[in-house]
Amino acid sequence: MTVGQAGIDWERLWAPYDESTYKEVLTWVHPQDVVLEIGAGDLRLARRLARTARHVYAIEIQPDLVERGRRAGPLPNNLTIIVGDARRLPFPAGISLGVLLMRHCRHFALYADKLSAVGCRRLVTNARWGMGVEVVDLTAPALPWEQVGMGWYACRCGAIGFVPGPPEALTPALEATVHQVHRCPACWPASRQPLAVNR
Numbered sequence: 001m002t003v004g005q006a007g008i009d010w011e012r013l014w015a016p017y018d019e020s021t022y023k024e025v026l027t028w029v030h031p032q033d034v035v036l037e038i039g040a041g042d043l044r045l046a047r048r049l050a051r052t053a054r055h056v057y058a059i060e061i062q063p064d065l066v067e068r069g070r071r072a073g074p075l076p077n078n079l080t081i082i083v084g085d086a087r088r089l090p091f092p093a094g095i096s097l098g099v100l101l102m103r104h105c106r107h108f109a110l111y112a113d114k115l116s117a118v119g120c121r122r123l124v125t126n127a128r129w130g131m132g133v134e135v136v137d138l139t140a141p142a143l144p145w146e147q148v149g150m151g152w153y154a155c156r157c158g159a160i161g162f163v164p165g166p167p168e169a170l171t172p173a174l175e176a177t178v179h180q181v182h183r184c185p186a187c188w189p190a191s192r193q194p195l196a197v198n199r
């Protein structure tokens with residue numbers, strides 16, 4: 001786990017999210033989905049995911065949280081709990097939807113790659129923007145960094161940002177668009193960046 005400057009392991013902090021966050025996540029779940037929730041805490045969301053999805057796998061690293069969740073009542077038959085480190089454990093095959101609610105996540109790229117490797121196409125998460133949730137299309141092509149012009153970007157590595165440009169070029173459409181990129185400056189050293197072509 002990554003420990004911050006204040007000695008706090010932010011990734012391990014557990015706190016329930018607000019109801020609107022859970023509701024937004026749940027709107028993306030279909031009855032045929034096999035869901036993998038990464039960092040399931042006390043299973044409160046996993047239980048709700050299991051009401052809609054065909055099957056839910058819930059991975060949580062802290063056994064005491066899982067134990068608290070088990071004590072909350074009988075678990076649905078279509079919920080499989082996996083206690084351990086999602087960075088190291090193999091992900092089950094056939095996942096169609098990943099859920100990652102972890103605002104301080106430092107391993108977004110790892111989780112996105114592991115989900116893609118087991119055939120998962122969609123990831124519902126707050127890990128990149130830290131507020132609300134987005135649905136990441138794990139199959140969408142990501143633009144090479146040098147092709148991204150002015151505007152918002154979100155990188156496969158988990159970094160987000162805004163490529164600046166002349167204020168007069170900023171349109172509402174540009175403001176509302178997020179370019180999916182890979183090899184941004186946060187994950188790819190400047191020395192390896194090709195020259196930008198359109199900024």
Ligand SMILES: C[S@@+](CC[C@H](N)C(=O)[O-])C[C@H]1O[C@@H](n2cnc3c(N)ncnc32)[C@H](O)[C@@H]1O
Nearest residue numbers: 011012014016039040041060061085086087101
């Ligand atoms: C902010 S909480 C969210 C819990 C749950 N998704 C919810 O909304 O109620 C993040 C959870 O991720 C767990 N976690 C952090 N790193 C993990 C890892 N590598 N493997 C499994 N769980 C992890 C933490 O222990 C914590 O319970």
